[in-house]
Amino acid sequence: MSYFVTGATGFIGRHLVEQLIEHREGPIFVLCRESSLPRLAPLQRRWGSDRVVPVVGDLGASGLGVAADWVAEHAGTIDHFFHLAAIYDMTADDATNEALNVGGTRHALELAGALGVGVFHQVSSVAAAGDFEGRFDETMFDEGQPLPSPYHRTKYESERIVREECPVPWRVYRPAIVVGHSETGAMDKVDGPYYFFPALKLLRDRLPAWLPLVGIDLGDTNVVPVDYVAKAMDHLAHLPDRDGEAFHLLNPEPQPTVEVVNLFCRAAGAPRFATPSAPVPVPGALRPGRILAALVRQRPTQIVLDQTLGRLGIPAEVVAHTGFSAVFDSRRTEQALAGSGIAVPDLESYSRTLWGYWEEHLDDATGRDPKARAALAGKHVVITGASSGIGQVTALKVAQAGGIPVLVARGRDKLEDTRATIEMRGGTALVYPCDLSDLDAIDDLCARLVAELPTVDFVVNNAGRSIRRSLRLSQDRFHDFERTMQLNYFGAIRLIMGLMPAMQRQKSGHIVNISSIGVQTNPPRFSAYVASKAALDSWSNVVASEVVGNGITFTNVHMPLVRTPMIAPTKIYDKFPTISPAQAADVVIDGLVGKPHEINTMLGNVGAVAHTVAPKLAFRVLNMAYHVFPDSAAAKGQAVEQGARETEQMIVAKVFRGVHW
Numbered sequence: 001m002s003y004f005v006t007g008a009t010g011f012i013g014r015h016l017v018e019q020l021i022e023h024r025e026g027p028i029f030v031l032c033r034e035s036s037l038p039r040l041a042p043l044q045r046r047w048g049s050d051r052v053v054p055v056v057g058d059l060g061a062s063g064l065g066v067a068a069d070w071v072a073e074h075a076g077t078i079d080h081f082f083h084l085a086a087i088y089d090m091t092a093d094d095a096t097n098e099a100l101n102v103g104g105t106r107h108a109l110e111l112a113g114a115l116g117v118g119v120f121h122q123v124s125s126v127a128a129a130g131d132f133e134g135r136f137d138e139t140m141f142d143e144g145q146p147l148p149s150p151y152h153r154t155k156y157e158s159e160r161i162v163r164e165e166c167p168v169p170w171r172v173y174r175p176a177i178v179v180g181h182s183e184t185g186a187m188d189k190v191d192g193p194y195y196f197f198p199a200l201k202l203l204r205d206r207l208p209a210w211l212p213l214v215g216i217d218l219g220d221t222n223v224v225p226v227d228y229v230a231k232a233m234d235h236l237a238h239l240p241d242r243d244g245e246a247f248h249l250l251n252p253e254p255q256p257t258v259e260v261v262n263l264f265c266r267a268a269g270a271p272r273f274a275t276p277s278a279p280v281p282v283p284g285a286l287r288p289g290r291i292l293a294a295l296v297r298q299r300p301t302q303i304v305l306d307q308t309l310g311r312l313g314i315p316a317e318v319v320a321h322t323g324f325s326a327v328f329d330s331r332r333t334e335q336a337l338a339g340s341g342i343a344v345p346d347l348e349s350y351s352r353t354l355w356g357y358w359e360e361h362l363d364d365a366t367g368r369d370p371k372a373r374a375a376l377a378g379k380h381v382v383i384t385g386a387s388s389g390i391g392q393v394t395a396l397k398v399a400q401a402g403g404i405p406v407l408v409a410r411g412r413d414k415l416e417d418t419r420a421t422i423e424m425r426g427g428t429a430l431v432y433p434c435d436l437s438d439l440d441a442i443d444d445l446c447a448r449l450v451a452e453l454p455t456v457d458f459v460v461n462n463a464g465r466s467i468r469r470s471l472r473l474s475q476d477r478f479h480d481f482e483r484t485m486q487l488n489y490f491g492a493i494r495l496i497m498g499l500m501p502a503m504q505r506q507k508s509g510h511i512v513n514i515s516s517i518g519v520q521t522n523p524p525r526f527s528a529y530v531a532s533k534a535a536l537d538s539w540s541n542v543v544a545s546e547v548v549g550n551g552i553t554f555t556n557v558h559m560p561l562v563r564t565p566m567i568a569p570t571k572i573y574d575k576f577p578t579i580s581p582a583q584a585a586d587v588v589i590d591g592l593v594g595k596p597h598e599i600n601t602m603l604g605n606v607g608a609v610a611h612t613v614a615p616k617l618a619f620r621v622l623n624m625a626y627h628v629f630p631d632s633a634a635a636k637g638q639a640v641e642q643g644a645r646e647t648e649q650m651i652v653a654k655v656f657r658g659v660h661w
Contacts, residue, residue, distance in 0.1 A: 001026040002077055004117065006059065006108060007084030008032070008052075009040055011188045012123065012178060015230035016082060021049045023234060029078070031057045031064055031085065042420060059085050059104040063111045071114050080237055081117040081168075083108040086158070087151075094150040101154035105161050113167035120170045121237055124159040126222070126250060127152045128174060129326045137329035138174075138246045145326075159246075169243035171236070175229050176222035176250035176328070182350040183227065185357025193223065193260065195314045197268075197358050198365070200261075204270035215273030218257035219323025222250045224344055231342045232333070239336060248330035251344045257323050263347055267355035269577075359582035360393045361421070366589055367400035375593040377402030380453050384436055384495065385463030387414035389564035390514065393585035394460060398592070399427035406430045406453070408445065409463065436463045436491040437483070446498025455506055456499050458592055461492040461536070462514045466529045470631050474528070481528045488532035493539055500547070508551040512591040513540055517560045520600065521607035521659050522618075524626035544597075555591040557599045559584055561659065577657050603657060625656075 003020055007013040008030035020028050032040050032054045044052055058065035085108075087100040105122070112120045129136045130152045132145035141163065147153040162170050179194075180187035187194065203213075229249050236247050262272040337343070366372050381398045385391035387409035395405035399422040407415045412433040419429040430453075434445040449456060465487045467480045474480055496511055503509030515537050518530040540554045563578040591599055600608075610618040 001079045002074075003028045003080045003082065004031070004055075004078045004111075004115070005029070005082045005084065006031040006064065006104075007086065007123075009036065009043060010084060012175070012226055012229055013082075013084040014043055015181070015226050016084065016233055017043075017047060017052060019230050019234040021047055021051060024238075026051070026079075028052050029055045029074075031055055031059070031066070033058055042424065059107065060099060062107055063114060064107045066111055071111070074115060076116050078115050079118040080121060081108070081112045081115070081119070082121045082123070082233075082237070083112075084123045086123070097150040097154040101151075101158045102161070105158040106165075109161065109166055117168050119237070119243060120162065120166050120168050121233070122159065122162040122166075122170060122172045123233075124162075124172050124174045124246070125155045126174050126176050126248065126324070126326075126328055127155040128159050129324075129328070130156065132326040134327065135329055136326040138248050138332045141246070171243060172246040173229075173233055173236070174246060174248050174250075176224050176248075178226050178229055179223050180225065180354045180357055181227045182225035182345050182353065185350070185353040185355075187226075187354070187357060187362060190313070190358075190362055193221075193264065194358055194362065196261065197264065197355070198313050198363070200265055200268045200270045201359070201363070201365075203265070204268045207271050209269050209271055211271040213271050213273045215258050215261070215275045217275050219325070220254035220327070221257045221260055221323050222255055222328065223260065223347060224250055225350065228342065228344050232337060235340050235342055236333070236336055242336065245332070247333045247336065248328050249333065250328050250330055251347075252330050252334060254324075254327055255347065260347065263351040264355055267352040268359075356580060356582070359580060360585075361396065363582065364400060366397040366586075367402075369401070369593075372401040372589060372593050375401075376458075379403045379457040380406055380430075380455055381458040381460065381592065382406040382408060382449065382456060382495075382499070383460045383462060384408045384492075386418060387411055389581050390559075390562060390584045390588065391460070391462040392418050393581045394462065394588045395429065396422065397585050397589050399425070399429060401589075402427075404428050404430065406432060406449065408432050408434050408436070410435050436495070437487045439490065439494050442491060442494045443498060446495065449499065450502045456502050456509060458509070459496065459499060459511045460514070460588060460592070461495065461511065462588075463491070464488050464514065464533075466526075468525050468529070468631075470525045470626075471527060473631055481531070484528040484532040485535070488529070489535045489539075492536050496543075500552070503552050504547065504550045510553050510555070510592065510595050511540070512555045512557060512588060513537070514588070515556045515558050517558050517601060517604040517607070517659055520558055520604040520611075521656075522611065522622065523659055524622055525629070525631065553595050553597075555596055555599060557587055557591055558601065558604050559587065560601050560604070560657070603659065607659070 001024060003024070003026065005013060005017060005020075005028060008017050008028075009032065013030075017028060017030065028049075028051050030040070030052060034056050037054060037056075040054055055066055055070060063071070083105065085100070085104055087096060109120065126136075128141070129143075130145035130147040132143055136143070141159065145156075147156055159172055162172060177192040179192060190197075207213075232247070232249050236242065258273055258275050265272045376398055381395075381403050383391050383395050383398070383405055386395050386405065386407040391409070392414075395407055395418055398405045404427075405422070407418055407429055409415055410433065412431065415431045415433060419431050422429040432445055432448065435441045465484050467484055469477070469480060492513065499509075513536055516530065516533045518526050519534045519537055522530060537556050540556055544552075544554045561578045562584045563580055564584075587599055590596075607618070
């Protein structure tokens with residue numbers, strides 16, 4: 001069996017190709033412009049299959065611009081032709097939509113006919129239903145529905161062309177709003193609900209999460225993860241006797257738009273919206289969402305929105321289409337998928353994953369910040385622990401601002417993955433694997449950095465080891481203290497000392513140490529970890545006075561509890577309020593740009609003051625916490641947690657938010 005795929009480098013397309021590689025046999029020919037072959041190469045490496053074969057062509061050319069000799073050679077051999085190449089953008093103009101959605105479909109049909117393919121698979125959209133009112137099932141198409149935008153019109157028109165002009169058997173797939181992968185969160189652009197994420201981030205950063213906000217009924221929406229869409233298409237495409245049918249790839253239950261927004265608010269840690277309920281049922285046309293949509297589509301309103309919400313990255317066209325007037329029926333699709341194990345996951349189960357990926361990979365706030373670009377553009381930023389967590393996200397943000405992250409960690413493979421991500425986005429990164437607990441390896445690293453880099457402008461000491469274990473359980477584990485000091489203190493100062501001569505010669509340099517709120521609050525069970533971080537703090541404070549005359553400065557960041565792999569062994573943290581790696585990386589960027597001596601939280605400062613003015617009371621409170629939070633199963637050498645006092649733990653964790661307990 002053989003396949004031809006257009007749009008294979010696109011978001012849905014590359015996930016579909018993965019499904020075909022995993023579940024099917026035979027060659028997979030993918031249409032690719034000659035200028036896009038370099039973009040296809042890393043995808044081919046990721047797919048890890050020599051079955052994917054590029055075919056040079058162009059969506060805008062007759063017959064997709066595929067060479068006549070190639071068509072002659074492969075005529076009659078292509079079983080399935082998947083046409084995904086199109087524009088999926090509510091903000092695109094009429095001419096762009098017409099050329100890519102309508103013209104591209106005509107050209108794809110020409111090639112499919114010339115090849116004599118077995119089945120032509122058209123990826124349409126629920127947008128083809130336009131502003132239809134009421135139930136819209138898979139047998140329906142031309143129902144006289146209004147088509148309010150170029151995107152709606154061209155999606156409808158391209159599906160009509162397939163239905164009326166396709167020279168071979170066809171099947172149509174209508175996905176709803178497609179979001180990132182439900183397991184990884186992976187997404188390649190800002191679209192759909194992602195347009196509203198910067199506003200949610202702003203709410204999170206400005207308002208407490210417990211503050212209720214008043215919202216309005218915006219009607220129902222429908223979002224599905226890309227992995228469901230790709231799996232469903234692969235399965236449906238290979239079912240016998242389903243030609244001439246359309247399939248709705250969507251959530252079978254309508255999703256109120258405000259509920260979807262609130263799921264992402266919860267994932268972000270932002271306040272949520274409450275919608276007042278009407279005392280009597282409100283007709284559809286009089287629902288606030290419908291009135292708002294009609295108002296937003298007026299040109300004067302769009303001008304106002306562009307000058308207000310547009311500054312947050314929310315296009316007026318998107319605001320006009322936050323909800324669907326149609327209720328989509330997907331019973332035929334559900335029946336066709338029965339027994340396959342393919343079903344739409346509940347958005348609540350993966351909303352945090354989507355938010356985390358956006359925050360770490362798609363949030364471009366750092367790149368748009370003129371201060372960050374002025375401070376970091378063209379600068380070499382050495383980042384330890386750059387293979388995951390805070391270090392990895394910091395590297396992405398440094399590259400976004402035009403800096404050159406120098407990635408340091410023990411494992412090369414993960415560093416190379418991070419570099420590949422940065423380079424795919426047009427940035428530059430350098431990889432230097434090093435075991436930062438090995439002092440000789442650090443010396444070699446410093447020698448290479450000084451020899452190979454034109455300057456060492458910044459150093460971020462992020463690599464660290466945390467051990468949560470009471471003194472009672474540490475009597476025969478003195479190596480815990482040695483291991484934490486080796487990486488968190490000796491490794492960090494060895495790196496700084498190795499790079500210091502170069503910084504002194506260039507008369508500039510800034511070091512950011514990722515310390516801990518524990519240095520200020522002294523929580524129980526962290527004696528090894530907090531002592532190592534406090535040692536680095538004190539060393540840096542002393543050295544800062546010696547080198548400030550050479551233009552070298554330090555920032556100690558007393559970081560609150562961050563949701564990283566380092567805290568994963570302590571299972572009680574799973575339910576604790578934490579900040580995300582992206583939030584922590586934003587703090588690191590503030591340290592690189594503003595170069596303050598310290599960055600603290602309010603609670604950390606309160607803890608430091610309490611230890612100074614009321615030390616006995618502070619130790620009593622900490623002793624209470626010592627009894628509320630037992631040693632973890634990992635610390636005890638047990639498989640599961642035992643004797644948890646969850647209610648008390650949650651109260652203390654919320655009152656002392658961000659402290660490591």
